[in-house]
């Protein structure tokens with residue numbers, strides 16, 4: 001089966017579009033066997049603009065889904081997610097807007113994985129927890145193990161590696177905390193023209209984003225998390 005990964009958080013400015021672009025570039029460069037498609041559902045279309053500029057991403061679409069109901073795009077994205085589950089090497093990445101439109105939560109429920117970038121500031125952590133609780137409730141009521149919820153600590157200051165506040169805030173929730181990403185000024189300046197992973201060479205962020213891509217490749221696309229959750233379910237059933 002192929003995989004759909006949605007990058008989402010109702011909190012704005014946490015790095016959703018940035019993460020989507022770098023992950024897309026990771027798969028383009030380091031994991032070419034995947035057939036990569038991208039959808040930007042944010043009305044602002046920042047990911048579409050950043051990646052669209054040099055034409056390296058052929059399968060890139062802008063299908064805005066805002067707070068105002070956009071039935072045609074919801075159906076189109078819905079169909080694309082379903083279709084991407086048919087072939088093993090297919091990978092669909094979806095960038096979303098801030099806020100919590102019901103349509104986005106519905107689409108999230110069909111995805112294999114939800115990446116939730118967040119800084120380690122309390123002002124970002126609190127709304128992030130609310131957002132994850134909403135998805136968790138939906139997972140619990142439909143009794144599914146997907147989407148796997150992966151929290152991605154982002155914009156971590158140079159000397160700060162202590163995620164304890166984030167871990168404590170999320171301790172009641174069924175999430176995986178991914179390897180974090182540093183705050184890097186080169187990244188901050190890529191909002192208009194995205195120059196890819198290459199431009200970050202020689203920085204800590206460069207190694208981190210590749211490490212992060214490898215983590216997604218192994219645990220999500222390689223099925224390791226599916227296997228862990230399937231085992232956990234068996235253990236719970238036996239109890």
Ligand SMILES: Nc1ncnc2c1ncn2[C@@H]1O[C@H](COP(=O)(O)OP(=O)(O)OP(=O)(O)O)[C@@H](O)[C@H]1O
Nearest residue numbers: 012013014015016017018098155182183184187188
């Ligand atoms: N690791 C990072 N290091 C430095 N700057 C970063 C990093 N990640 C994101 N940023 C910067 O933070 C700002 C917000 O990032 P981005 O636009 O990706 O967030 P977003 O969650 O998509 O925002 P929105 O909710 O408006 O869609 C941008 O200026 C971006 O360049």
Ligand SMILES: [Mg+2]
Nearest residue numbers: 016017042046
């Ligand atoms: Mg964005």
